[in-house]
Amino acid sequence: METHLADWIAHTSQGEEAKAILQRCVHCGFCTATCPTYQVLGDELDGPRGRIYLMKQMLEGGETGPETMLHLDRCLTCRSCETTCPSGVEYGRLLDIGRHAAETRIRRPVGQRLMRGLLREGLTSPLLGPAVKLGRALRPLLPGAIQSKIPLTRPRGELPTRAHARRVLLLAGCVQPAMLPGIDGATQRVLDRLGISSMVAAGSGCCGAIRQHLADPDGAKEQARMNVDAWWPMVASGEVEAIVVNASGCTVMVKDYAHLLQDDVEYAPRAQRITELVKDPIELLEPLTDEIRKKVLAKSNTRVAYHAPCTQQHGLRIRGTVERLLVALGAQSLAVSDSHLCCGSAGTYSLLQPALSTTLRDRKLEALQAESPSVILSANVGCIAHLAGAAKVPVMHWLEWLDERLALEAEDA
Numbered sequence: 001m002e003t004h005l006a007d008w009i010a011h012t013s014q015g016e017e018a019k020a021i022l023q024r025c026v027h028c029g030f031c032t033a034t035c036p037t038y039q040v041l042g043d044e045l046d047g048p049r050g051r052i053y054l055m056k057q058m059l060e061g062g063e064t065g066p067e068t069m070l071h072l073d074r075c076l077t078c079r080s081c082e083t084t085c086p087s088g089v090e091y092g093r094l095l096d097i098g099r100h101a102a103e104t105r106i107r108r109p110v111g112q113r114l115m116r117g118l119l120r121e122g123l124t125s126p127l128l129g130p131a132v133k134l135g136r137a138l139r140p141l142l143p144g145a146i147q148s149k150i151p152l153t154r155p156r157g158e159l160p161t162r163a164h165a166r167r168v169l170l171l172a173g174c175v176q177p178a179m180l181p182g183i184d185g186a187t188q189r190v191l192d193r194l195g196i197s198s199m200v201a202a203g204s205g206c207c208g209a210i211r212q213h214l215a216d217p218d219g220a221k222e223q224a225r226m227n228v229d230a231w232w233p234m235v236a237s238g239e240v241e242a243i244v245v246n247a248s249g250c251t252v253m254v255k256d257y258a259h260l261l262q263d264d265v266e267y268a269p270r271a272q273r274i275t276e277l278v279k280d281p282i283e284l285l286e287p288l289t290d291e292i293r294k295k296v297l298a299k300s301n302t303r304v305a306y307h308a309p310c311t312q313q314h315g316l317r318i319r320g321t322v323e324r325l326l327v328a329l330g331a332q333s334l335a336v337s338d339s340h341l342c343c344g345s346a347g348t349y350s351l352l353q354p355a356l357s358t359t360l361r362d363r364k365l366e367a368l369q370a371e372s373p374s375v376i377l378s379a380n381v382g383c384i385a386h387l388a389g390a391a392k393v394p395v396m397h398w399l400e401w402l403d404e405r406l407a408l409e410a411e412d413a
Helices: 013-024 030-034 036-041 048-059 066-073 080-084 091-105 110-122 128-137 175-179 182-193 209-213 217-236 248-255 268-277 281-295 310-315 321-328 354-368 381-388 398-412
Strands: 166-170 196-200 242-244 303-306 375-378 395-397
Touching: 013 048, 013 091, 030 048, 030 080, 036 354, 048 066, 048 091, 066 091, 080 091, 080 310, 091 209, 110 209, 128 175, 166 182, 166 217, 175 182, 175 381, 182 196, 182 281, 182 395, 182 398, 209 217, 209 248, 217 248, 217 268, 242 268, 242 281, 248 268, 248 310, 281 321, 281 398, 303 321, 321 398, 354 381, 375 381, 375 398, 381 395, 395 398
Parallel strands: 166 196, 166 242, 303 375, 375 395
Antiparallel strands: none
């Protein structure tokens, strides 16, 4: 796609990157076939190809306005289009650039600015935990739509105290410890039973994804630097073999630190090393499948529907590995139609685009529950909380399910 950028962005690193991405697009339209919002709305401007045209027009200095913002806001950033693009268009990165450019050139209504600011600051605040506890206490009194956003808690449980030769770091996170602390507890117990010590470094926190996708790249970079600083002493000393991130949305973000901080002379080399060490839990556990199978004495015959988050299957390009592990442990992994489509959670999307998000959630649950599973498993806190708000069966992280299986083994031992 021939591109002539406007002077205000032409000679910046973002401009050069956007131009290179735009020039790869050949207008084929394959992306529209796998775009959830295009399938729901049927509008070319609510598909990747249409949004690419809008961003190109804006970056070339053309007229832009609220309509541009509207269609960019409606994108889930699921990146399903990237997995079907024959030209390798990095749509997710182009969208980050386009959204930030739109934010600086188009003034949002006051209500939108307040809402997005609240999400940007509130979801990454230490006050989120107390706020969620208060919300749970008041849950029966709240409207149904708000109740569905406050999942019932699963306690973190006892944490392991043994020390092992193998050691990994865990991301401290922001939303997950407040909303579903049981996921972190389960992760640490599973790793412990497999001879791996896990720890959270003081000073680490939010991965930066919330700010990045709310068009605050500078804020995202600050959070990335904070995590790099917190992890670096143990990484540099060789004390840890990996950084395990158990929310796939955060895993994608941390794996992108090298790109995010590429222009930062001080942090770029360290960010590159961090990126190399980041692993989704299944990447660490899949090679241990035989060992895990031996430890699970009571073979599970559970009917499981696995929802692979977009960040796992499209962002990390990890497909089928969790399902293979579940089957190896005796579970019945049920087929899920249109498994490539987003559930509608997408970080803050369910709060900013509630109607579209609910439509996508209901479609996803229909597919997940079609074969009458006993449980729905996933790998991202946002998807789990979003689906649990309307599911007919329990929804949990696959590591929580594995933790339960290994706990049965420990009781029998």
